Amino acid sequence: MSADRAAYYRVAIRRRRHLDVAFAVVGLGCLMLGVLTLTVLFVEMAVQGLPRLGIDFLMAFPSRHPGEAGVLAAWVGSLAIMAVTALAAVPMGVAAGIYLEEYAPRNLLTTIIEINVTNLAGVPSIIYGLTALGLFVYLFGLGHSVLTAGLTLALLILPIIIVATREALRTVPDSQREAAYACGASTWQAIRDHVVPGAAPGILTGIIIGLARAIGETAPLIAIGAVTFVAFLPPSPVSPDFPFISLDWLMAPFTALPVQMFNWTVRPEEAFRANAAAAAFVLVLMTLGMNGLAIWLRYRLRRQTRW
Template sequence: MMKKDERKGGALAEKLFEYVCLAAVIIPLALLAVLVIDTAIDGVQRLDWEFITSFPSRNPGEAGIYPAVVGSILLVGLTAVLAVPIGVGAAIYLEEYADSGWLSNLIEVNIANLAGVPSVIYGLLGLEVFVRVVGMGRSLLAGSATMALLVLPIVIMASREALRTVPYDLREACYGLGSTRWQAIRQVVLPMAMPGILTGTILSISRAIGETAPLLVVGALTYMTFLPEGLTDPFTVLPIQIFNWVSRPQEEFVINAAAGIVVLLAVMMLLNAVAIVLRNKLQKRNG
């Protein structure tokens, strides 16, 4: 009788724990849905092609996000050019070449710690190193270099995890056929790990496109009525343009900010969709 009561109590506790876990999933998703729907309702009245292709203005009815969209595209592209080769190369070295020892352990611990550093710290680092010491100024190149530092630990960790999913037997088979380590990595390991590498890279770039604090510290403009013509020109991005509008007292600017948030969410969802499509295509090809 005692054992039967214990089984009933265990089943009840398990069911209660299941409901608690389900609530932990549903509540944040519900709050997120409420925020997104509320923002979309506020911003849909300003969402049109003219809003996307217009320059900012002190008149909220004429203000647009064109320089911010162009700046975000340039920033993300340049950030990827700077961060991805270095991150993937570092991951290959740590996984395929580095010997296990205190130096490798120290590097791994520091990479993991850097992934959790607040983004504003990277902004302060970029301000001191790229803007002042290197002399890039408050330019698009300085902002991209700062954002590359921000996403670099994530790219390295995602690439290392992808490389670890490749069975070691494939490497040994390559060595048995007479290939060098680099030939095995280039022709077998990297193609097999590429879906995971691309997914982690694109998701890290999606994080970069939504950051504001580092770029404000580096010196991105909050009001810009021209387009950057080179890497050394000033720039702005969508999150900073949204921040500028939210800080305005007029209700019309708040509506503009809501429309900008919708555009930013759409861009981030597009990047995530690209990551999923690329991963599925490469997995089918490798399979």
């Protein structure tokens, strides 16, 4: 009897182990499919683009001669837009996240806002571009400028930052808040000195993932009037005369890396395709750099937090 039962369990256990292995294999297969596709794409891009890559490529303006064309205006444009995006989206997104998570009462209005924020994160980016065209370009009269582009992408990544901030705040144990209150801290003091520092790694990761998404966006930039041929840099934000800071660059016409890349892929000359690949490489490096920064910051901050 007991031998029967033992045999039965052995069979059952073996079957479950097989299932276990089978799932691991399927899972690994799915993972490899994604990773391999990415690797193949990356290698092909590198092989096509690397011969063009170099300091000249980074420091040259676009040209009709594929060998002389470069991405200077494009990467500077991308960087300037990212600066505006970060300055607009980060304070707003983090503040909104903190309010929703720490202050907002649980009622119908908050629920509606929450559902909306989550849904906004999934709206196609072209919709943001068209909204911004009507709002920033025509209604506010900001023109087809760096400022408009930065604000558009800020709108686009705002939901991402809000959601990430809230997730990060939720990981801070309530005991931290309660301990702060017990010592007589106000809500704001508790948040400023304990909750936000504890959630900082998660918030930063969210911000940088948002910015990394924004830097690759093409459709909204084209919708708000990114131009393809720009052979100059926006005016410098620092000026030699008083007041030493100039905001002219915000109103300058712009191009960005993805827009420049797109233009090169549709040119008749085959040689422009190598340029497009090289520009893609620069873009991927910028994105990887931002993600790397996120990982490093998270690592450093995690080491500081103990609870």
